[in-house]
Amino acid sequence: MENPFNYLQFATGDQFYDRREIRKDLRSRFLSGQTNVVLYGPRRYGKSSLVAELVGDLEKAGIPCVTLDIVKVPSIDMFVTAYATKVYRRLAPVKFELKKLGTFLKSLRPKVTLDQTGEAGLSFEPSDAHIGSEALTEVLDLPQKLLSGKGRAVVVFDEFQEAKDLLPNDGFERIMRSAIQSHRNVSYIFLGSRYLILRRMFTDHNRPFYKSAVTMLLDKPPVEESVRFVVERFSSAGKSIDRESAERLVAKIENIPYFVQQLGFETFRIVDDSRRKSVLPSDVDSAYANLSGFNRDQYEQLMLSLSVSQKKLLIALARERTCEFGDGYRKRHVLGVSSTVNSAKAKLMEDGLIELSGGQYVVADPFFAQFLRTT
Numbered sequence: 001m002e003n004p005f006n007y008l009q010f011a012t013g014d015q016f017y018d019r020r021e022i023r024k025d026l027r028s029r030f031l032s033g034q035t036n037v038v039l040y041g042p043r044r045y046g047k048s049s050l051v052a053e054l055v056g057d058l059e060k061a062g063i064p065c066v067t068l069d070i071v072k073v074p075s076i077d078m079f080v081t082a083y084a085t086k087v088y089r090r091l092a093p094v095k096f097e098l099k100k101l102g103t104f105l106k107s108l109r110p111k112v113t114l115d116q117t118g119e120a121g122l123s124f125e126p127s128d129a130h131i132g133s134e135a136l137t138e139v140l141d142l143p144q145k146l147l148s149g150k151g152r153a154v155v156v157f158d159e160f161q162e163a164k165d166l167l168p169n170d171g172f173e174r175i176m177r178s179a180i181q182s183h184r185n186v187s188y189i190f191l192g193s194r195y196l197i198l199r200r201m202f203t204d205h206n207r208p209f210y211k212s213a214v215t216m217l218l219d220k221p222p223v224e225e226s227v228r229f230v231v232e233r234f235s236s237a238g239k240s241i242d243r244e245s246a247e248r249l250v251a252k253i254e255n256i257p258y259f260v261q262q263l264g265f266e267t268f269r270i271v272d273d274s275r276r277k278s279v280l281p282s283d284v285d286s287a288y289a290n291l292s293g294f295n296r297d298q299y300e301q302l303m304l305s306l307s308v309s310q311k312k313l314l315i316a317l318a319r320e321r322t323c324e325f326g327d328g329y330r331k332r333h334v335l336g337v338s339s340t341v342n343s344a345k346a347k348l349m350e351d352g353l354i355e356l357s358g359g360q361y362v363v364a365d366p367f368f369a370q371f372l373r374t375t
């Protein structure tokens with residue numbers, strides 16, 4: 001029986017649940033005119049999945065979208081060629097005169113490439129070894145120019161916090177900010193997994209992107225929605241899980257969508273392997289134990305890369321979550337002075353290893369928390 005859970009790809013269609021309000025809000029913002037949005041939130045809450053669904057909604061409504069994941073273009077020339085290629089392929093009108101391209105993109109050379117199916121398409125390469133600010137501006141202006149004042153398009157930059165490393169001294173951000181400011185027909189959505197770094201790019205008044213986008217937070221879905229999703233997924237594959245076990249499943253992994261899918265997947269696998277139709281309460285526990293075991297190596301490696309004060313803080317938080325690190329808490333967990341704790345906390349937050357959940361600091365990955373509790 002095919003497993004109805006999937007934690008490896010972005011959730012779409014039947015595998016996507018909740019997010020109705022924010023999805024509707026985003027859709028109507030992008031349909032009603034030019035707007036820029038930065039979507040942030042802790043890791044694995046489902047930002048990329050939500051935006052992939054939104055892109056589907058917008059495309060259906062006739063708004064072409066271009067998505068670029070900045071992690072996949074780690075240098076400025078890779079960014080420029082990949083972005084020009086994607087923008088051209090999605091936004092160039094059907095009868096576009098190629099010679100016009102020369103006026104839009106002086107620093108790139110088009111070339112014809114064949115994809116795996118043998119279909120020909122246009123892509124770009126730098127015509128000069130050096131990609132400077134002019135070339136970058138030209139490429140960033142390409143969507144607006146291709147639309148030539150008509151219609152609208154949406155551009156999605158995922159893992160946008162990585163853009164700060166493409167040019168030194170905020171260079172990329174400065175050039176991009178000034179280019180996109182004049183784009184009347186193109187809206188932008190920025191998202192990324194290192195959300196404190198991303199948020200700083202938009203809220204720090206010294207940074208070029210300060211106040212250039214509406215900031216939206218993606219929180220966890222309501223517990224009830226996650227529970228309903230688990231019940232529905234099992235039943236879609238001809239198996240049943242009682243409400244209590246579904247609630248237990250969701251609670252064990254702190255109601256984080258990625259882990260809902262992962263623990264759902266493993267629980268389903270166990271039930272299916274033993275050729276049963278319904279889930280026993282112990283299946284959820286066995287699945288949880290399996291998953292805790294799978295990641296052991298990775299967690300051990302991770303611990304080796306951390307400082308002593310970071311490790312101590314992680315272990316403390318795995319045992320006792322807290323909203324502040326007062327004297328009592330620091331003494332109980334032998335954490336030392338508050339300046340040490342604060343700098344360890346800042347680094348762990350930045351790296352996404354701890355998060356604020358319901359106003360309390362917690363270890364972000366519930367399996368890592370379990371690992372920390374048992375060593």
Ligand SMILES: Nc1ncnc2c1ncn2[C@@H]1O[C@H](COP(=O)(O)OP(=O)(O)OP(=O)(O)O)[C@@H](O)[C@H]1O
Binds near residue numbers: 015016042258
């Ligand atoms: N609305 C949803 N419905 C069902 N599953 C979801 C949903 N959102 C996320 N997931 C699950 O969580 C996984 C991670 O989601 P996604 O990659 O969208 O999160 P993210 O917030 O972009 O994470 P990161 O911060 O690591 O980039 C998905 O592959 C999917 O399995």
Ligand SMILES: [Mg+2]
Binds near residue numbers: 047048192193
């Ligand atoms: Mg993501």
